[in-house]
């Protein structure tokens with residue numbers, strides 16, 4: 001019960017939207033598709049994504065975050081206390097609708113429940129993972145025009161995110177991932193940012209993962225023992241595995257990024273297998289999960305698929321080797337009391 005094969009494979013969350021979905025969204029904004037038709041298109045896209053994940057052999061899939069344009073905006077639009085003024089430039093010609101906090105953060109209604117239930121029903125695996133953006137990242141990527149400090153804002157966000165996660169658990173979701181790509185960007189804020197994450201997952205008694213990616217991992221290291229998540233998954237391939245040593249003392253599980261999502265070159269199964277063998281010199285096999293560095297969203301769909309498939313093929317090679325050494329399964333039970 002609740003066991004996965006040794007070295008479970010998963011994705012971080014996002015997957016490229018099929019071109020027809022992007023067209024549907026455009027038509028919807030022009031008033032040429034109604035709400036119901038748009039919802040059906042999103043549902044169809046989720047089924048397509050899950051089929052890709054299944055075909056690639058992913059053990060713990062997601063719904064590809066088909067309904068989310070952006071990871072902060074989605075939640076800011078659905079919580080009380082936010083308003084939007086306009087777009088800010090983030091990098092190159094990418095623009096971001098940065099939300100402003102103009103009042104106390106309040107929970108209005110479930111944000112992810114309906115999409116989680118749909119994906120759970122459509123999923124081939126009972127261990128579907130649902131992703132939710134964490135309190136620090138939402139606070140960091142918003143303008144604070146109301147709270148005395150960013151810290152106060154983050155802790156109020158933690159409360160409403162906790163309400164949402166409890167609903168997901170009640171609905172039968174077995175793996176929840178808190179996305180905190182910003183948590184390691186400001187050295188003097190990491191200590192309380194970790195407390196805010198802990199607050200957001202209080203009482204969540206399923207597997208809890210935290211995703212962090214491009215930033216300064218060394219800022220996290222001094223506080224790792226305070227983190228109450230079961231698993232941290234990380235971008236590592238893009239850094240040529242340099243940060244591995246920072247996480248050797250981490251007691252929980254480690255999701256190792258073995259696929260570079262900033263590069264269109266498709267890693268071969270042998271390359272993935274070699275990388276995993278090296279990583280197993282640093283981490284116990286029963287504590288290792290396998291994932292890409294980050295969401296696959298920005299890659300062309302065919303490349304995203306091939307990378308995912310080769311990640312699984314490479315993992316299967318090493319999984320066989322581990323089986324001969326007596327390692328067969330990884331338990332899904334939470335490691336820590338929250």
Ligand SMILES: [Zn+2]
Pocket residue numbers: 012181211212213214293294295
């Ligand atoms: Zn990421």
